[in-house]
Structure formats: structure tokens, C-alpha cells
Amino acid sequence: MASTDVKVIGKAPSPLVNRVQIALNLKSVDYEFLEEQMGSKSELLLKSNPVHKKIPVMIHGGKPICESLIIVQYIDEAWTDGPSILPLDPYARAMARFWAAYVDDKFYPTLRAFAFGSVEGEEAKAVAREQLMEGIMLLEDAFAKCGKGKDFFGGDTIGYLDVAIGCFLGWMRAVEQMSSIKLIDETKTPGLFGWAERFGSNDAVKDVIPKTETLVELAKTMAPRAKAQ
Numbered sequence: 001m002a003s004t005d006v007k008v009i010g011k012a013p014s015p016l017v018n019r020v021q022i023a024l025n026l027k028s029v030d031y032e033f034l035e036e037q038m039g040s041k042s043e044l045l046l047k048s049n050p051v052h053k054k055i056p057v058m059i060h061g062g063k064p065i066c067e068s069l070i071i072v073q074y075i076d077e078a079w080t081d082g083p084s085i086l087p088l089d090p091y092a093r094a095m096a097r098f099w100a101a102y103v104d105d106k107f108y109p110t111l112r113a114f115a116f117g118s119v120e121g122e123e124a125k126a127v128a129r130e131q132l133m134e135g136i137m138l139l140e141d142a143f144a145k146c147g148k149g150k151d152f153f154g155g156d157t158i159g160y161l162d163v164a165i166g167c168f169l170g171w172m173r174a175v176e177q178m179s180s181i182k183l184i185d186e187t188k189t190p191g192l193f194g195w196a197e198r199f200g201s202n203d204a205v206k207d208v209i210p211k212t213e214t215l216v217e218l219a220k221t222m223a224p225r226a227k228a229q
């Protein structure tokens with residue numbers, strides 16, 4: 001049963017909303033999902049996130065928390081009885097935060113632009129494709145360094161960086177399907193390839209990440225709007 005104490009304002013196809021849902025699932029915290037409508041913002045969203053007016057917002061005990069990575073850190077600190085999401089070692093924590101910031105600042109904007117067709121012209125597309133591949137190769141390297149040969153970036157279990165990067169898996173697959181790019185590949189990125197399989201099939205994740213076909217359809221409807229912005 002959904003807890004009335006925890007609410008998540010979001011939209012099911014949003015990877016940043018999925019990030020929060022995965023973190024709550026990892027901690028086995030029930031929540032109520034308050035679905036925002038396409039093309040409009042609810043009063044509750046505007047009141048809860050007056051600065052950015054963006055999803056996700058998590059409301060815990062009536063208090064709103066904004067920004068997906070901050071919400072994940074809050075979840076880790078508020079429910080200490082579940083498995084730890086952030087690494088305990090300070091250096092590993094710093095590295096996990098560094099890569100999560102990289103993904104949000106650099107990787108996601110390019111992936112998003114690609115998915116919504118706002119990269120126009122062959123030259124711009126080639127540059128964006130190169131940026132995406134560079135990002136993926138950096139993440140392959142980060143997986144080797146952070147995961148140290150284990151199953152996840154977080155080691156034996158899913159951690160902060162797994163959640164931060166893994167929430168984009170559905171959109172990465174959608175971009176692969178819509179273009180000629182192969183982002184995660186058994187030969188070029190063997191670490192990420194195995195990781196993606198393990199992460200995507202985890203109980204905390206598998207029902208959260210939207211189906212690739214759903215995202216491809218959504219991308220087609222969003223593309224004209226993205227171009228108009």
C-alpha cells in the first residue's frame with residue numbers, strides 16, 4: 001500500500017523521476033505517485049518547487065524536497081535501516097558525486113537533445129554522436145574504477161552512481177533504436193553491457209524504467225515541441 005507520508009510528483013517517462021522511484025524502491029519505502037499532466041504544471045508542483053518548477057519533487061511528511069540527486073541523498077539519510085545508497089568511504093562518495101554531476105551536466109543534455117530530435121544537420125549530429133560516445137567511454141572507465149570489477153558502480157549492490165546513471169537506460173535504448181548509434185555494446189563497453197543487464201533486471205528497477213517502445217513513441221511526439229523551444 002502506498003504511504004501517504006511519501007509522495008512523488010512526476011511523470012512516468014522522466015528519467016529523473018525514475019531515479020527517485022528506484023532509490024525509494026531500494027529502501028523499500030512505499031509512496032504515492034502524483035502524475036503531472038503533459039503540457040501543464042499542477043498547483044502542487046508550483047507550490048512545492050517554486051524555484052525551478054520542475055519534476056521530480058518528493059514530499060515527505062508534508063515537506064517538499066527538490067532536485068533528483070538531492071532527493072536520492074535525502075532518501076539515503078532519512079531511511080538508514082535500508083541498504084546504504086551512497087558509499088561509506090569518503091573518497092568513493094566524492095567520486096560517485098563527481099560522476100553523477102558529470103552525467104547530469106554533460107551526458108544527459110546531449111542524450112536528451114538527441115532523443116527529442118533537436119540536434120539538426122549532419123555536422124551537429126556527428127558532433128553530438130561523438131560527445132555521447134566520449135561520455136559512454138568515460139563511464140566505462142568509471143565503472144572499472146568505481147566498481148572495481150564487481151557487479152555495480154556501488155560494488156556488490158546498487159548504489160548512488162548506479163541509480164544516477166541507470167535511470168537513463170531506457171532513454172539510451174530509445175536513442176539507440178531511433179538512430180544508428182550503439183551506445184552500450186558488448187565489445188566496446190563490456191563493463192557497462194553486463195552492468196546494464198544486471199541493473200535493468202533488478203527488482204528495484206525493472207518496473208520503473210519505461211519500455212523502449214513507449215519512449216520512442218513519446219520522443220516522436222516531443223520532437224516538434226523541442227524544436228519549437
Ligand SMILES: N[C@@H](CCC(=O)N[C@@H](CS)C(=O)NCC(=O)O)C(=O)O
Pocket residue numbers: 014015016017053054055056066067068069
Ligand atoms: N536538475 C533537476 C532537473 C529536473 C528536470 O529537468 N525535470 C524535467 C523533467 S525530466 C522537467 O521538469 N521539465 C519541465 C520543465 O523544464 O518545465 C533534477 O535533477 O531534478
